Amino acid sequence: MTVTVITLLKRREGMSGADFRAWYEDRHRLIGEAVLGGYASRYVRRYLSPVHEAEQPFDYDVVMEIDFPDATTRDACFAAMQAKETMAMIVADEENLFDRSRIRSFSVTEAASQMPPLDAARSG
Numbered sequence: 771m772t773v774t775v776i777t778l779l780k781r782r783e784g785m786s787g788a789d790f791r792a793w794y795e796d797r798h799r800l801i802g803e804a805v806l807g808g809y810a811s812r813y814v815r816r817y818l819s820p821v822h823e824a825e826q827p828f829d830y831d832v833v834m835e836i837d838f839p840d841a842t843t844r845d846a847c848f849a850a851m852q853a854k855e856t857m858a859m860i861v862a863d864e865e866n867l868f869d870r871s872r873i874r875s876f877s878v879t880e881a882a883s884q885m886p887p888l889d890a891a892r893s894g
Contacts, residue, residue: 772811773838773877778830780872782865790831790867791817798863802834805856809847812837830872844877 781790794815806813816833838844851857864870 773841773844775836775875776878777834777875779832779834780869781831782867782869793867798867801860801863805851809843810836810838
């Protein structure tokens with residue numbers, strides 16, 4: 771059974787949203803792909819933007835999702851990430867990008883609703 775880990779991430783103080791996204795996609799994503807390769811089946815970043823124009827500032831800027839084939843593979847990946855050189859590389863880049871004090875990670879269990887087919891008049 772697939773195991774999903776979701777991490778909430780906040781950009782570091784003083785970094786614009788555009789610069790944050792560019793750094794993440796051009797640099798930090800590559801570190802993630804290298805570290806997660808061979809363990810994860812999916813690595814997705816979901817950048818948050820307001821639904822309504824008058825919304826307050828966000829507590830987080832991106833939701834990162836990582837899928838693993840099972841808990842054993844997830845645990846092996848996280849253990850491998852603890853290697854001194856790997857962790858130093860991750861932390862060094864995170865310090866350029868994130869407010870590390872606000873990083874929150876969760877393993878999630880999914881429950882999905884079966885929705886009726888879309889109304890053609892509404893989806894048009």
